[in-house]
Amino acid sequence: MKVIKFGGSSLASAEQLTKVLNIVKNDPTRKFVVVSAPGKRNDTDTKVTDALIAYYKSYKNGDDVTENQSWIIARYQSICDELGIPGAVMANISADIKALASLPIQGNKFLYDTFLAAGENNNAKLIAEYFIENGINAKYIHPLDAGIIVTPEPGNARLLPSSNEKINYLNELEETLVIPGFFGVTEKGDICTFSRGGSDITGSIVAAGVHAELYENFTDVDGIFAAHPGIINNPASITELTYKEMRELAYAGFSVLHDEALLPAYRASVPLVIKNTNNPEHPGTRIVAKRSVTGSPVVGIAADGDFTSLNISKYLMNREIGFGRKVLHILEKLGIRFEHMPTGIDDMSVIMRNRYLTKQIERSVIQNLTESLQPDILHFEKNLSIIMIVGEDMNEHIGVTARAANALAKAGINIEMLSQGSSEVSVMFIVKSNQEKAAIKALYQAFFEA
Amino acid sequence: MKVIKFGGSSLASAEQLTKVLNIVKNDPTRKFVVVSAPGKRNDTDTKVTDALIAYYKSYKNGDDVTENQSWIIARYQSICDELGIPGAVMANISADIKALASLPIQGNKFLYDTFLAAGENNNAKLIAEYFIENGINAKYIHPLDAGIIVTPEPGNARLLPSSNEKINYLNELEETLVIPGFFGVTEKGDICTFSRGGSDITGSIVAAGVHAELYENFTDVDGIFAAHPGIINNPASITELTYKEMRELAYAGFSVLHDEALLPAYRASVPLVIKNTNNPEHPGTRIVAKRSVTGSPVVGIAADGDFTSLNISKYLMNREIGFGRKVLHILEKLGIRFEHMPTGIDDMSVIMRNRYLTKQIERSVIQNLTESLQPDILHFEKNLSIIMIVGEDMNEHIGVTARAANALAKAGINIEMLSQGSSEVSVMFIVKSNQEKAAIKALYQAFFEA
Structure with a gap:
């Protein structure tokens, strides 16, 4: 049924x-x-x-x-x-x-x-x-x-x-x-x-x-496109996606289905299909727990231009036990949810959505962190976009990150930050928002038109 | 004087x-x-x-x-x-x-x-x-x-x-x-x-x-080499380094000077030079607050094979306020200092040095995190090496990450995790420890022999 x-x-x-x-x-x-x-x-x-x-x-x-x-x-x-x-x-x-x-x-x-x-x-x-x-x-x-x-x-x-x-x-x-x-x-x-x-x-x-x-x-709509049709002309449509992939795409701007809506079906392992009432013969996009391997390591490219980075540096930061945890705790007390936290040795960036910030909150963040942790450098970096390339088969394709980073370099786009975690469902690039569209085009070309 | x-x-x-x-x-x-x-x-x-x-x-x-x-x-x-x-x-x-x-x-x-x-x-x-x-x-x-x-x-x-x-x-x-x-x-x-x-x-x-x-x-020694001479034959020696670069290199295995020793000189802006008593005419390696731009975006490649990753996944993790902070707090209570935390949307990895872990502590980590946060997936990934490519001019060189990722891909080395933060003093790659030497060779070739 x-x-x-x-x-x-x-x-x-x-x-x-x-x-x-x-x-x-x-x-x-x-x-x-x-x-x-x-x-x-x-x-x-x-x-x-x-x-x-x-x-x-x-x-x-x-x-x-x-x-x-x-x-x-x-x-x-x-x-x-x-x-x-x-x-x-x-x-x-x-x-x-x-x-x-x-x-x-x-x-x-x-x-x-x-x-x-x-x-x-x-x-x-x-x-x-x-x-x-x-x-x-x-x-x-x-x-x-x-x-x-x-x-x-x-x-x-x-x-x-x-x-x-x-x-x-x-x-x-x-x-x-x-x-x-x-x-x-x-x-x-x-x-x-x-x-x-x-x-x-x-x-x-x-x-x-x-x-x-x-x-x-x-x-x-006939299903989910591999990239936003407002940026890419006639983007490929996705036949099959995993719940995890859908979640990563939804996070960064894909809004066909609100991802919390997926949770009950996901937990009960019910597959989902997105179809078009006006074109019911089209197979649409299936969202499943596990899909068969497809040709491309990347199923979709999503972007969202709603981010700010709080950049913190302190010489020998890495030696201070609990530094990162304290930063997150201060942000949490000020009602800010962090999204990502790329780290160097003596520096960290905390990526958050713009909507958590007001001038007043920014001042409180600076003041609280300065008092508690005495960083050498502490500032907000605005107008950042997150671009996600998503695909569960990525871990079977050595060189996905290289291909993506190459495409961005060739297009003259600087990668402000980059994070690729252990799940390898996605690679996240952070670029300046005014380069977001160019970045999507470059990545789409690299993975869908090459 | x-x-x-x-x-x-x-x-x-x-x-x-x-x-x-x-x-x-x-x-x-x-x-x-x-x-x-x-x-x-x-x-x-x-x-x-x-x-x-x-x-x-x-x-x-x-x-x-x-x-x-x-x-x-x-x-x-x-x-x-x-x-x-x-x-x-x-x-x-x-x-x-x-x-x-x-x-x-x-x-x-x-x-x-x-x-x-x-x-x-x-x-x-x-x-x-x-x-x-x-x-x-x-x-x-x-x-x-x-x-x-x-x-x-x-x-x-x-x-x-x-x-x-x-x-x-x-x-x-x-x-x-x-x-x-x-x-x-x-x-x-x-x-x-x-x-x-x-x-x-x-x-x-x-x-x-x-x-x-x-x-x-x-x-x-005549100064600091750009890579470990045990891995690279006759590596280039570094003429000038910034304190930050030295710190990043020291973190991942460069041990000429213990980095805590640098702190007083760093704070007082005193430049430092490492020279050889047996060859005092050699200019050595200068460590300075700010150096003039050199030809290569990368001054050194360091590696350390002492790491374990704790991988955590939970569907909709990203929606849970304080999830990351709670993970760090639990680890801190068990005496574990985290080094890095690359994140996806619904997954995070916490990178730590092996020395913080025993069988007993690992069991406590799993038990505490399971009870507090009910993750879907939770496991330790052992035998990981961190490889850092270091250079303060990196931000002026679009494509450094691409070049590095390319070199690793060509050598057949999978990037398990990757983090490039806002400071752009370094890019960190995590690879399996048995690929560490091959990775250093591939990166050295890409940046010093190309």
Whole structure:
């Protein structure tokens, strides 16, 4: 049995939903369908989720919410009309949307989550009805009934470990189940949403819970490219990736799937495939625990230009026990998470994301480190990009680092820092951000066009 | 004015001392002469310091010490005889050596240091007398009178910061001062020795204290080679090095000067030169704060085969705040100092020297890390060598890493790990120890023979 998840752009219009219907009908093992809220139909359109945020704000401010409600209800209504879905489900959806405006505001920490979740929840009702009308033995199922019981952390819910057994029980039901993504229910019965990429998380949780043979994640792209198509013209698309490789690529800018969403499927060893609703014949990109060796040692090149390096030098630093640990401890106390720590003998660099830094925090870092460790040199180096070349077969290919470093040297790009760890799943280069694109081009050429 | 230090092999015989005399006479600015104890005259000879250790052991065990005393006294006597130095200084030396056997044993934590220091101390008396006999206005000066006042840490003395002013006062004396190396005197008047390379430390301290224009360190080699002569035939010798470069090379196996000895001179910006007593015309190797750019981006290649890597992987490790810091903290509590920490996204390696590890400690590391951090993969990787290519001009040479990685790839050597930090004074490669020599050869060829 498969778990299949559709994103908002796949569910935005009657035209898209027709494709979804055919996809589900085409394979009777597609038994668990996880859906997002309706997305944009075109660039100027509003997502239902954004409309729900506006509705929430109006309600909380005590403003008139009639217009908010009408827009959202009309949005669902238009889909129903186009698809010819009978009125009963629309009455249910309409009542549900209106009922949000009678929820308690004071002391209700789940109010925002409950508003937002209504987008997915009502879309699941609509789609289940659409499936039934078109001959699929389908059934809408609320996360409460699906067993998706979560921690009471608004916007950051995590599945309770005990839930897996309940979710597994879904295997006993004979219908094709339509499950709203993005949220679960707390033990006290409150609606609580997942973090970013929430519907992907629901799909991953269900796939793990029912021990699916495959988790199909339908989006609006044919899969994952080996490099960013905005930088490389017609980049190669990746047929198969390991979870580890996906994780390394996702870290440095590949954003097809949010990597936390992968965790439940990864832990349960469920393979995942990213496919295109608009081109379902394309095999897409499979993400697996272990793939067969391919020709190239590098499967993808990712980059992210969001980094700062804190450079520290001190003569005989290497003799001071605990120096590195103390640096990390001071940063941690100031709320800074370090990403990498390349070291020389008497110098170290701590690489962090820009978002942890403000002028004030930078001053505190300098002050605290100066007082505690008396370094000779201590300064922030800004505007750095991390470029990762990723591939699990790298360790079987002597010379990958040489090939990459050569390509960068030939393109006149200085490697500010370089780290290749023991896993050999990736090599990380740090370059100045204004050389990021040139670096990606040089590396792509070296590994995919040579 | 210059500080000039002679090592034990330069002071082992009358023949050597004649060279020393000429070196000092040749340059009237050589005003501060720091001397070691007499070294070996040939491969089967015994160093005076080793004879003093035997003497100490006999005395402490309550054994007869007559033979120990006689051997040491005869050793100094033979030098005096050969050089024709009058008997008065020998009477003083002889009494001093014998007096060691009347020092209190119980509760005397400086006993061992006092025995050892007698080697340098008496040699300084002898050499001062020899200089005077040969027309130099010389004077023996005890560290107490030279102002070398140290912390009371036997075998690991450190200069008290207040001493620098006293040492600077030596500039007021008009004689050429002969100062025994290796030890200082505590505030309570006890003899206390420095750590390894102790006479080099004395030279460095005096050079800093008197603000010398140069610290000349005379050994039995023409200077520092760019790579180990046991691996590379006739390696290039280095004309000029920066302190930072010297430090990086010393870290990975270059042992001409113990790097802690450099610290006082480094801090006081005194340049240092390593020269050969047996070939004083050779310019040697200068160690300076800042050198002029030379042709090659790499000045030296060093290696050390003493390392183990602790490899840790955990899916989404990167999301766990404080993961790296916790790892370092656990290692620190078990007495392990980390050297480097190359990181991927969900994996990190902690490089440490083998000497911190025993079977028992390894088990504790695995157990503690497993309990605290639940990694997916956790294992020690043994038999690793660090190879450093060192050169401060590297940052002006795009492609140094590429050239190095290429050379290793062509030689079929896999780079297990690689780290290039922000300072760009060095690039560190980790390879399997059985490939260390091949790696050095490949790198030497790439940077010195290409």
